[in-house]
Amino acid sequence: MHKWRSKKWQRRMGLKLDYNYMMSEYLGEGLGIAEDDLLGLNEVTRHIHRDLQDKREKGQLGFFDLPFDQETVEKILKYAKSAVKHFRNVVILGIGGSCLGPKALHSALSGGMWANLSTRKARGGFPRFFFADNIDPDSFSRLLQLADPKETLFIAITKSGTTAETMSQFMVVHEHLRRKVGSKHVAQHLVVVTDAQNGRLRNVADREELTDFIIPENVGGRFSVFTPVGLLPAALMGIDIRELVAGAAFMENRTSGNKPTANPAYLAGSLLFLADRTLEKRINVMISYSDALFDMADWFRQLWAESLGKKVSLTGQEVYTGLTPIKALGVTDQHSQTQLYMEGPNDKVLIFLAVEKLATDVKIPALYPELPDLHYLGGHTLAGLFRAERLATEYALLKAQRPSMTILLPEINAFTIGQLLYMLEVQTAFAGGLYNINPFDQPGVELGKKFTYGMMGRAGFENMRESFERRKPKSEKFIV
Numbered sequence: 394m395h396k397w398r399s400k401k402w403q404r405r406m407g408l409k410l411d412y413n414y415m416m417s418e419y420l421g422e423g424l425g426i427a428e429d430d431l432l433g434l435n436e437v438t439r440h441i442h443r444d445l446q447d448k449r450e451k452g453q454l455g456f457f458d459l460p461f462d463q464e465t466v467e468k469i470l471k472y473a474k475s476a477v478k479h480f481r482n483v484v485i486l487g488i489g490g491s492c493l494g495p496k497a498l499h500s501a502l503s504g505g506m507w508a509n510l511s512t513r514k515a516r517g518g519f520p521r522f523f524f525a526d527n528i529d530p531d532s533f534s535r536l537l538q539l540a541d542p543k544e545t546l547f548i549a550i551t552k553s554g555t556t557a558e559t560m561s562q563f564m565v566v567h568e569h570l571r572r573k574v575g576s577k578h579v580a581q582h583l584v585v586v587t588d589a590q591n592g593r594l595r596n597v598a599d600r601e602e603l604t605d606f607i608i609p610e611n612v613g614g615r616f617s618v619f620t621p622v623g624l625l626p627a628a629l630m631g632i633d634i635r636e637l638v639a640g641a642a643f644m645e646n647r648t649s650g651n652k653p654t655a656n657p658a659y660l661a662g663s664l665l666f667l668a669d670r671t672l673e674k675r676i677n678v679m680i681s682y683s684d685a686l687f688d689m690a691d692w693f694r695q696l697w698a699e700s701l702g703k704k705v706s707l708t709g710q711e712v713y714t715g716l717t718p719i720k721a722l723g724v725t726d727q728h729s730q731t732q733l734y735m736e737g738p739n740d741k742v743l744i745f746l747a748v749e750k751l752a753t754d755v756k757i758p759a760l761y762p763e764l765p766d767l768h769y770l771g772g773h774t775l776a777g778l779f780r781a782e783r784l785a786t787e788y789a790l791l792k793a794q795r796p797s798m799t800i801l802l803p804e805i806n807a808f809t810i811g812q813l814l815y816m817l818e819v820q821t822a823f824a825g826g827l828y829n830i831n832p833f834d835q836p837g838v839e840l841g842k843k844f845t846y847g848m849m850g851r852a853g854f855e856n857m858r859e860s861f862e863r864r865k866p867k868s869e870k871f872i873v
Contacts, residue, residue: 406804408816414787419791426796470628484524488559489699490695492525495622503522503627519631542570549586551586551594557846636806638811663823678734678744681721693718694720724779724782727786748804756772848861
């Protein structure tokens, strides 16, 4: 029986949202969020909540119900149990939401790069993981040289099957495997995660009888971490995916109400929206006081930027809205970025990711008694110093009248990470309602894709190639 089945343990593992330092009560009138303004969103919150739930019930927003898809979890676990016995390496071929989620899970719950540097025994028998999330030929070539194809499983993740970056990698890997392991064995080393019925990768998977896992039709890429996009890699990493989705289900219960001050996802979205609209703070800095959670900030960057950065509202008006997410790492970036956040333009909200209890600690020895500015550290621990640095930074920002909030995880485990991921997804969907835009599309990305298709000779995009070739040539006047 899983420990998360204990209600007492669940409550103890519940993450907290501390927004004291967002409020005008602490920052000063006109410098923080007025409580009346927050409460003034009650009616619009109820309206957005009804709209989201209506779309959920109609099956349009599938990400809401993913924590309850036990059938997919068990199918993945069955495959992973066999696969980890045969492969020493796993390579993820994907980009954007198809890679950022698995990468964040690997860093948070499976050791990240340190796991890859350890022995197979130290990893519990689980394979090394590599993320081919770019098509830079230098790094991709090195990856193919590093991972012996005979010992490597490649997972191609693309819902449409026409993602140029992922499919070009897939084609290179397919040929690489054909030459190295033989045509008869290619299918043993390739798994696809794609749409159930449509798309080019679906065509290939069916024709070549590849092992496949399904991305539900009603789930978009950046909301897909609780589909096989995230769960399949997680299971192969040795992460307890039952506990991961249990954490998401726990947060689903916490975010099911329409009162913003009782719903952490709605509350965080409301605070960032009000900071934008009433205080002109349009930059959100997620600063992780945990190396393990740093890639979570990367995952959030895509979720927040691609969902909220929109030219047109739901009523067709040009709004050019959105919040700019930045990632930072505590304490590292106290020595690179904090100067800007303390004394630069007051246009940012800091979102601290913090962990109450770290997995390990290191005692600082009491050396150099003759040097009091060093000796004082002796007897303390690195965890104590780490916590002091975070709290001191939070308070220093407050004294500088710069707003911040803290998402506090009791500890890092699959249950708390499931909560965090689900909360941020709901927060994003809700914020889309506040801005009156569609947070589930990405039209701004499509034009660049179409020009790429034309330049690479894809049929049907000849006009895009012609448009590109007719562009005004760059002037030497503006090249130094």
